[in-house]
Amino acid sequence: MTQVGVPLRYRIPWRKFVIYLLAVFFALFLVLPFYWIFSMSFKHEVDANAVPPQWIPMDPTLQAYLSFVHPDEAQQLVGSRAVADTPFALGNSLVVATLTALLNLILAVFAAYSFSRIRFRGSQVLMMVYLLTRMVPGIAIIIPFYLLMRALGLLDTYFALILSYTTFALPVTIWILKDFFRTVPRELEDAARVDRCGWFRMMWTVFLPISAPGLVAAAVFSFMTAWNEFMFALFLTSTRASQTIPVIAANFATDLNTQYTVMAASGVLAVLPPLILVLIFQRLIVQGMAAGSVKG
């Protein structure tokens, strides 16, 4: 209680101190590992292996990145097929992840709407069924899934990946969207109905635009799911036509003669597109998962 007597300006700002301490700690924790491969990707191979490590590239070079542009020249140097495949894989990953996000949204919007707006028999069970499909490890279903994709003639196509990632992301997407949709005031829906909108038009012109943050968050989630997945991509694809970046990255892990710098550069490239994406939508993502964010 004596504290009360001490004039404010003499108090040690413990709170600020702790906040900045934590902020610095987390910033370092989050960034340093990535910075390590980031800086490595601009080094010469010799410097990448230097002891003690070069924290900042002394003699920065784009050599590692150029090897993706001219894989044939790099081939002599690196001897890796993965290098030549990296640009294709990035393209494939982008297409697959984007389409997965879209398909997911379309499917999830309807289901999530039903969970958020309609009290119906079995809703809890149905939600659990959705989530349950996510609890079965991928390895259990990869063989029958492969059979299915083969039967549909979809092996080594984008579709096989998009379909499998959609099944992965859909339950969680519905889960996230459901919570978000609950925060959209029902009155807005009523207003749209009174303003002579049918259900689809109401969804399209009022409900979904208002839900944009939630949709973005769900889309980013499914995008990331598709972007990061390895095992199904490995089995369902076999050529440049559809191999995604994790499959190629795995090659780096096992390929002979892979240079650290090139591996690091491919890692940086693998992270950049989704990173740019989440940075653009950062505000919306956080807001999207925030219930009650729709105000006014």
Next chain:
Amino acid sequence: MSRLNRAATAYPGAALNRRQLLRLASLGLALPAAGTLLAACGDDGGSTATDGTVKFEGWDFEPKLVQQNIDRFTGLNSDIKVAYTPITSAQYVQKIVAEFTAGNGPDALYVYDDVLTGWVEAGYLQPIDGLPGVDDVYNAIYASNAATMSYKGKRYGLPYYTDSQGLVYNAEILSKAGITAPPKSLDEWEQQAVKIKNAGLMQYPIGFYAQRQDTWWAWLWALVFGSGGALFDDQLNPVMNTAGSKVKDVLAWLQHATFTSKVIDPASLQIVSAAIDPAMMEGRYAYTIGARYSLSMYNDAAKSKSAGKMKMGMVPSLDGTTLGTVSHTRMYCLAKDTKVKDSAHKLISYLGGFDNEKKPYTAKFWFMQEGLGFTFKALAQDAEVQAKLGKFIDPAVYAKLADVAKARNVIAAPWYHEYETEQQKVVQEVLSNQTTPDAAAVALEKAANTLKSKYQ
């Protein structure tokens, strides 16, 4: 579907009538059934390419050179088309299994010696006895390779390459420490390493790739076989826990060299097989156990900083006199369900057999390009081969290693991979001082027996 949907959602109040509901229900029931149907279609699909194209798959070692060879083949056989797909080597086995399981396997493919029996039992492969040229090939190759490519009296493979393990050492580092000859015994090896260590040349002169992986640890088998040891008898009973097996002694040496003299790098546990090559080429280790062909790359100035300094010796043994090592064979096989058997056979004959001039063209190609060991006895006398050999390795050691090498007999067991996994695990425990060599041998014996009875 969508029509139904729209109708009902546009009029939220509109009740669904009974018929619509029934239709919906039947649709729901039909879905899983449809899935089964589709899968059934997949099962009998077989490995087909309707236009007669040969589907050919292999792990992705130098796929450009492979393609180059295949282009040459299709040039020679204009009626045959080949679709070649390289597959990541780390997941090659798994992916091929998935493909065959789905009836989507290749027509012709690379096969590791240690998966051959499993794949034959699983019905993926067909014997090639009696096909044109097979007898000629089997007569021309080393008997051990021929045996490895056969199972239950039938021949399955045409040789891609074979190789055996030897002691890889960096002669420059050794000479800096005043060592002139590679070690003959394990003790001598350890002493040499201590010498290098004490000379301040490096902290850990010996490195192995000892991270757990899906493929085998050749170096460990080489060390056991190098001392004349054995892990299994001819009936595939585990013998590593018996007096004569030498396994415990080898493990004891490993542990001693890791924790007492501290010459084996404890970081070996985080080195994958692919990472040992750059480490050796950068001169990070003075010794390792590696395949003969690896010296071809280590001594290639375009790829290696240590070119010209890398040498190969016999695998050091416990007693310093025994000679031995392990060999492995890679082969080309035909899928059981192939519908283009003739073309596929022509392809693997081209790759693993003789050309029109009765020369093993492709085998020689691989040796000249990458130093991959050949199975054809006659190639040893080939002038070009000898010239190439002299460029990267001591021909005498090269020949001697092939001479004393043995294949793993246990790869004939369907449980070999389980065992190899267990062995890697146990040896890691030895290398991280979590268990004693005796306990390790007991554990391996128990694991092998368990597996054996499980697969009875």
Next chain:
Amino acid sequence: MATTTTTTATRIVAGGKQRGPRQLGDTARAYLLNAPALTVILLLVAYPIGYSFWVSLHRDNLKQPAAKRFIGLGNYTSLIHDDAFLKSLKVSALFVVVVLSLTVVLSLALALLLNESFMGRGVLRSLVLLPWAMPGVVNGLMWRTVFDAKTGALNGFLTSLGVIDSYQAWLSSSTGAFLLTALAQVWNTLPFAVIILLAGLAATPSELYDAAKVDRAGVFQRFRQVTLPWLLHPLLIVLILETMNSFRAFDTIYVLTGGGPGDATDTIALLDVRTVLTYTDFGLGSAYAWVITAITLVVSVGYVSLLYRKGSFEV
């Protein structure tokens, strides 16, 4: 009075008749809205899931096609004596506990931090998303270079700080490998948890904080009384999804340690993948997978009933 009651009663009965189809309409409508998602899920997953369960009731090793037969729960009962399975289950359980507690503590701290206002908050909020963009395989490769015994950043960092004298092989000791693998996993999955929690915090009405302040609640009191209740549902999501994820974590561990040293990081997911794809023991591998599923389900239900009062929970 009496007559009124009667009419009311009949009217309600009449109303009830009309109410029937109306309620059915709601339920039917809900299922119709679910139809597209459910169709995709059922078409693509129901068959594989059913198939894998069916397989798990068989002795089915591709290497022994002749031995294939129905054995009921044989694969499941054999697990009791399956040392590899039991060991990996233990490793997995520990892994889940470590990863989950680290994730929850770190993500909660980070979310609370990001909910404060300080200079550079925007930057930190962007940084949080970085690990999310990293595929598990790349994550494993990255940490491999960080933990590298010869050239790794961790060694360089600690050496320059004077914490260690010489470079260490961090992944060569069981404990080291286990903890560092868990750390790599946590790093990778942290963003999702932070985002979810941050969203929960954003939804907490600020009036509640003010009210609590007026009530002279301390920082911890405020957290317990105000923040935590609002974070229950987000926490539930984090707990369930991260349990699922860490239980099935494969990519990062596979690349980083392959399960070693010994079996220190040989989780059930690694064992399962190996059993199915390397040992081609589909029967046993499927049984493993179903055990993983069952455990995940039980744990998830456990969270739900832990965080919500019985009967009133909603996922």
Next chain:
Amino acid sequence: MAEVRLEGVYKSFGSTTVVEDLSLTIRDREFLTLVGPSGCGKSTTLRMICGLERASAGNIYFDSRQVGYLPANKRDVAMVFQGYALYPHKTVEENIGFALKMMRVPRAEIAERVGQAARTLGIEELLARKPRELSGGQRQRVALGRAIVREAGAYLLDEPLSNLDAQLRVVMRAELKRLHADLSRTFIYVTHDQVEAMTMSDRIAVMKDGVLQQCAAPEEIYERPANMFVAAFMGSPPMNVITGELREEAGTVSFHGQGIAQQLPDTVITRLDGAGERKVVLGVRPEHVMLSTTAQPGFHPGKVFVAELLGADVLVTVDVNGALIKARVPPPFQLGTDTTVHIGFPEHKLHLFSDADGRALGSRVAA
């Protein structure tokens, strides 16, 4: 434009019945207010008229047309929501013009009509803004604008003023009433605030627990409440009620209860004969209670419990033998607490209700 007629309408959610046997006709161009405490079913009724809820039983007509089966977007109604329900992603102009756009009104006409509505409401300057940039009152006007821009058969207003501060509410009340006069359309207004109901409506429908209690003009409701609930709900401060019984002595009827004895006029006797009720509740509005510092015949002595200044009036609570009676008197009122005063009830301003079911025993004793 349209007469709205409800016939025997029921609404239940699960096993709870929220509206029970409601029959009500809202005349063309009438301003009708549905009033009642929260949960009385007034909003549900409005939503059924609107088409946002479907009646569980009964019929709803717009003029002679049955509309019960039509969803909201097919009915000819406009609505103002309690929370305004402005589309946050649309500008004010888009908000107001949205329904017209949905009805495929030509763009030029939409602009003209939106401008017209904005002028009517004095929000022309706000047209380009988004709802979050508006004050509460401005949002309220936009919400109104969204309704009046349409030429709907009926305008439904669901507690539109409840989110405004007291001052603004008074202003908007007047504006709404004027708006109704100008537009000359059917307004159906829902509120729980009896003052709003009294001041604005042509007629008031009082609801309680899903049952219509009384539907009549404000004066009628005030003067002749159909039952004790209506009497107590309508009027502020609420009516004084005293529970007691009727005694008949020597041809005169008097009320006795809670220490108060009150002579009733002769007319009561004839009224009560048929009913035969003896247990009754006596009601008198505070504004009718007479207050005197000196004893008067028929007055009851009591002590000042508390006096509250309401502005124009003073509300005096008097403790009469333990019963607290409120009296509304013009200021100044200078007497202190516990001062003895005398209160009297004018005979013809008394209300009598059955103690058993609360129904009025003659809307007003003297009438």
